[in-house]
Amino acid sequence: MKLQRLIMVLILLYGVVPFVLNGNNYVMSILVASLTIAGIALAWALLGNLGGMVSFGHAAFFGVGSYISALMTMKLGVPVPLAMLLGGIGAAVASIAVLPALRLSGPYFALAILAYAHIFKILATEFASITGGSGGLLGIPALPTLFGYNLGSKLGAYLIITTIVLVFAFIYSRIRNSYYGFALRAMHDSEDATRVVGVHSTLLKALMLFLSAFMTGIIGAFNAHYINFLEPDYAFQSGWTMLPVVAAIFGGYRTLTGPLVGAVVVYSVDQLILKSIIPSGHQIVLGALLGVMILFSPDGLMPLLGKKLGRRRAETVRTPQTETIC
Amino acid sequence: MLKLDAITVQFGGLTALKGVSLAIGAEEVVGLVGPNGAGKTTLFNVISGLARPSGGEVFFNRDNVLKAPMYKRARMGIGRTFQIPQPMHELTVRQNLLVAQRFGTGKVNLEKIEEILTFLHLEGKADRDAAQDLSLSELKALEVGKALATDPQLLLLDEVLAGLETASKRAFMKTLTELHQKYRISILIIEHDIETISSLCRRVCVLNYGQLIADGTPQEVFSNPEVIKSYTGGGA
């Protein structure tokens, strides 16, 4: 992203939004929730774009991250930030169980992960002694106070999730433009073509899986400390998979900003408009949106808009990047 | 440098290679010929690590590399091209070479990349999309380029000349000759054209039905009655 544009975005996110929306708790909470979805959407797109694997089970990593972080703080007295990190690591460790599925073709991997989500949900319900079972965990410690500022407030939560998402976006962008990113993208069409020049393709894919799980786990942990409550049906619900997928496809999963903007737009519209029109079953519109996007603009809305507005956003790197890091 | 010891490869009921033993030394240019289906590409697959033999050993520079996966062998110095070019999509020609160099040698040397580009006459297309904007002979050149970028000691060329018309073919042959002289690497080359092989290689190995039936100079090999029979259809 051009530096100028980046600074403008930062000012918008850290300056304008808090100033304008601070009083409005309702809109703030929608924004925080949509950014939560945005984070997962980013992690999902990372796995899809770089790892080359479409997943229908990211809710698994979200839930695992949520529970591990919550339990760390509640049972072991670990401070919240550290617990969140452990939540991410826990989700990454959980993804080790998915590793064997990497060698499967697309649909099988997507559904293998879905099976994991279900399994974790049921496990979380059954091991009630540890996880509080279906009754759930109440009173999860909130986000801490930093420099005298209460991060547990709506505004505080907003700042935290925004920062998390921005950091993830930065990491994603770095990898994408590195040699590893090149190799990963080349692997989609022919893994052998990359292995024959020395790329350890299996390792790279595994690392993308860990990273995606780690990111999603941290988001899940954030959410746990934000709403201070968890139960298996909530933590592992399919919405945590579905909404990010819709967001990423709508916004354009091949781009960096696509999933983020897509999440904010889709979630906000869903909560603010759709929910009031069709209180029960409003997600039907999301399903339709998904279908329409795949059929008419599989690359998402952002690239479409970009083209329409006459700007050429270079999604695939065409310029000679000879001095990239790594 | 490369030693194959009684390599046998079986797929289900089919024996692709049977007890093939072969050794290639430093800076040798060896041709590998044989009728279609004789097992030439399979042999390349075994050497580069794409296929696991059901029997036999593969030694590279005295190390047993049988257990080494493909990417490791590439890093050790075994470079290989595919019969059907497989450029890395979504990357430019230069980026293809950079990735190959970065992962095949562990570091990036921009001068070497430019050198390879010039040597293969690809500098004009260096910033074009490798998968979309290249002609067949350029794609083949890129295949060679990628392998070269990994700084190999042994280069396996799988029918690089197939499908090219005469002018490109001749230019390519010249490039191949210069390749050996300039980079001082060993080359094992699969080709169908006897003339090409005879002019490029000082040594030729012949495979037929998975077995090595001849190994010697082009004159020796191509006057060998068994070899002639295999080409005109006589069976193993």
Add this chain to the structure above:
Amino acid sequence: MFDLILQSLYSGLLSGGSYALIALGLALVFGTMKVINLAHGEMVLLAAYMAYVMESRFAVSPLLAMPLALVAACLVAVAVYFLVSRIGKNRELNSLILTFGIGIILTNAILITWSADIHSTSSTGLQEPVTFGPFSSMLSELTFFGVSMVVVAALWWWLSRSWYGRAVRAVSSNRDAAKLMGINPHRTEVVSFIVAGILASVAGVALYCTGVIQPALGSSLTTKAFIITVLAGIGSVPGVLVGSVLIGIAESLTVTLFSSALQELTGMVLFLLVLFVLPNGLFGSTRRRG
């Protein structure tokens, strides 16, 4: 205890029948189009709701809902085919996402139309217990198991004897060769979707008569069907039968020996087991690696 186990085996066997119908539909479509229809379970569910409508609105036996269920399921099937065939590139993955979206649409449509309440047949006749020896079940379970077996047998006959059936098998195993033999692959694909719809409608009505239905059931049905096809291995009708019964029995045993909460888990665990230990399924012959 032994009686309990016998009973579980029996119940599992009976439920395996309906599972088989659902799984076969999914497998057929995958065979011809190489597409996994993630909205398949919702199609079954829709048929089940048709049975509900028949019983609650028109006060007739849900069995008479078959024609309506058939129409509903086949309409959906054709619609899905139409949409999937419109996908431009990267069909394997895009169809997954598309049918995922269609599934969401259907689930929510059912939710909107009929609310989240659970329903099941109120017909006492169908719920009548039928016992012989240590085996006991509802009349509906037994009946529909019989119906399933008949349908499966009919399907088998169709696949091996009829023109379209054999065309489906041809396209599934080698599309190009089939084209060379004059088979129109597109028409065959539609046929496979329609047949899947027929199977789904029977399974749906069976579901309503033997169990409970609610909108969220759609995706778990699809998942279960997918698991069975993986268990069975690609391209094996007997495999699907065995797989379905296996899942049915495994679920039943889990409920009896452990707890009903773990019922769903059984299928998942079996799935993962097969995926990593027996990648070709129990009977499959083709490699499935990416």
